[in-house]
Amino acid sequence: MARAATTSDAFNAVAEPRRREILVFLASDERQVGEIVAAMGLDQPSVSKHLGVLRSVGLVRVRRNGRHRLYRTNAEAIRPLHEWTETFERFWQHQLQRVKERAESQMFPKPPSQ
Amino acid sequence: MARAATTSDAFNAVAEPRRREILVFLASDERQVGEIVAAMGLDQPSVSKHLGVLRSVGLVRVRRNGRHRLYRTNAEAIRPLHEWTETFERFWQHQLQRVKERAESQMFPKPPSQ
DNA sequence: TTGACATATTCCCATATAGGAATGTAATGT
């Protein structure tokens, strides 16, 4: 079997770095495609294709305005990723704790027991 | 150009759902490959290959013990994903706020101005 | 040494890319 499609879910869609950039760029304001092209330094068809992927998994919303199309990030669609990563939060806190404790025991070594 | 390698970063590595399952499974305890195989219902070479991808981006750590290898999730490596998604948190909160306000204005419609 | 066990690696193949180039389509102004 091949790799799952980029359009299969948000995890696959955001694996591409340019798509992450686009999502950040569109997070605060609506933008037309031309603005995204200018900001990303990609050519227009590439941007349109990335937007197509993002649209197909609900990561962006479009609105037509004359001959322009206004895209905006749909932050809600990023929540599942946030929540998945959050399940590991307590573990990396434990790991940091261990690192910290080891560092402190280097600075203030405990006397050998006995 | 083709899609970036699954081994190129954590974003690409976790795009595969079985790898996400493995990471969850290995989050709390060390496990040997055989246990992962049993838990995932994949066959052994597939699991080894997934572990190889996860290892190459630092998402898991291995320790050898006799003929076994003990894998464990390195939660620290998931933090960058968490932090990236976190940049959108305030936006989805705004969006929810707007949805909430619209729902409330349906229940308690404002009188038309003028 | 030989065999059994645990895991990794290699080879195979259908499939999906991302970008580049070219072309299609829809809306506007004149």
Next chain:
DNA sequence: ACATTACATTCCTATATGGGAATATGTCAA
């Protein structure tokens, strides 16, 4: 109607995939 602007879509190709099957590697036990 026609040219122009703003996007989307299609075609192309090198490349990486994930699973299955087979095989290699490494470790222990007798």
